[in-house]
Amino acid sequence: DAKTTQPPSMDCAEGRAANLPCNHSTISGNEYVYWYRQIHSQGPQYIIHGLKNNETNEMASLIITEDRKSSTLILPHATLRDTAVYYCIVRLRLNTGNQFYFGTGTSLTVIP
Amino acid sequence: EAGVTQSPTHLIKTRGQQATLRCSPISGHTSVYWYQQALGLGLQFLLWYDEGEERNRGNFPPRFSGRQFPNYSSELNVNALELEDSALYLCASSPGTGGYNEQFFGPGTRLTVL
Numbered sequence: 001d002a003k004t005t006q007p008p009s010m011d012c013a014e015g016r017a018a019n020l021p022c023n024h025s026t027i028s029g030n031e032y033v034y035w036y037r038q039i040h041s042q043g044p045q046y047i048i049h050g051l052k053n054n055e056t057n058e059m060a061s062l063i064i065t066e067d068r069k070s071s072t073l074i075l076p077h078a079t080l081r082d083t084a085v086y087y088c089i090v091r092l093r094l095n096t097g098n099q100f101y102f103g104t105g106t107s108l109t110v111i112p
Numbered sequence: 113e114a115g116v117t118q119s120p121t122h123l124i125k126t127r128g129q130q131a132t133l134r135c136s137p138i139s140g141h142t143s144v145y146w147y148q149q150a151l152g153l154g155l156q157f158l159l160w161y162d163e164g165e166e167r168n169r170g171n172f173p174p175r176f177s178g179r180q181f182p183n184y185s186s187e188l189n190v191n192a193l194e195l196e197d198s199a200l201y202l203c204a205s206s207p208g209t210g211g212y213n214e215q216f217f218g219p220g221t222r223l224t225v226l
Contacts, residue, residue, distance in 0.1 A: 034214065043116070043202055043217030044155070087154070100215060102147075102155040 003027070003090045009107045012082075018075040020106050022088030025069045032091050033064060034100065035073045037084040044087065044102075047073065078110045114139065116205050116218035124224045125193050133188040133221045137205030143167075144186040145206070145215060146178060150199040158201075161186055193225045 005023040012018040024033060032051050036044040048055055048062045050071070055062045061074040075082055087105040117136045125131050137144050146158040157170040161180035169176075175191040184205075190197055200222050204215035 041149075041200055041220070041222075043204070043219050046214040046216065049214065100145075100155075101157060104154045 003101065004088045004103050006086075006088050006103060006106045008104065009109070011109050011111055012075075012078045014080060014110050014112050015077055018073075018078040018082065018108060018110070020073040020075075020086050020088075020108065021070065022073070023070045024088070024090045027068050027090055033062070033071050034089040034091055035060070035062065036087045036089065036100075036102075037082075038087065038105070039081075039084040047086075078108075080110050080112065082108065083110045084108060116203055116216055118201075118203050118218040118221050120221060121219070122222050122224070124226065126226050127193055127195060129193050131190045131193060131197075131223055133190075133201050133203075133223070135186045135188070135203030135205075135218060137184050137186070137203075138207075138216055141205035141207050141216070142184055143206045143213075144180055144184065145204040146186070146188050147202045147204070148172070148199045149202060149220075150196070155202060159188065190223070195225050198223060198225045 032049050034049040035047040038044045048057055048060050050062045050064055064071045085105040085107050087102050089100045091100055119134045123131055143162040145160050147155040148158050149155045158172055159178050160168045164180050178188040180186045200220045202217055202220045204217045206213040206215045
């Protein structure tokens with residue numbers, strides 16, 4: 001039910017951009033892509049979400065391909081505090097089904 | 113603004129006992145979600161409550177149940193505890209069912225079943 005595929009782990013040098021890919025080849029037209037991260041067994045933290053346009057906020061940028069079958073989360077200047085598990089989630093836009101289906105995510109390690 | 117709170121932080125039970133976990137959503141949020149995260153695994157959706165009613169449940173046995181109170185806080189009850197119920201239980205809230213509202217998570221309750 002996760003409907004997304006992510007690499008299990010990635011490393012990134014501190015200060016560099018971290019680019020986290022996600023495949024969601026079965027996404028349908030009204031399904032949104034959400035990104036959350038979880039730092040060491042804390043509650044997941046919302047990062048960003050989008051439908052088909054690229055999105056940017058104070059934390060990250062989300063790039064969604066034109067066919068919407070994949071996306072990339074970009075942390076522009078990774079810091080040690082960005083070390084976490086990053087979850088890419090596809091969520092159906094429904095008024096009666098709002099739960100997220102998390103996969104196993106990508107464990108990002110930011111290296112000094 | 114206070115975030116989602118959960119209690120207790122840690123809970124230790126033995127097999128066969130019952131556990132009760134509590135969640136207070138962000139003020140103004142009417143939807144509460146429960147997730148289970150077993151060691152080394154991703155989050156598994158458990159239950160969703162909105163306006164006092166159970167809206168949906170994940171693939172868990174009936175001994176996992178809960179309720180939502182008029183103030184929108186929620187309880188998760190796990191009966192006849194088994195060793196594999198040991199996990200981090202996370203509660204999230206969102207402002208209602210419609211739209212594309214993100215979920216805000218609490219710090220979790222770590223349940224250990226001995």
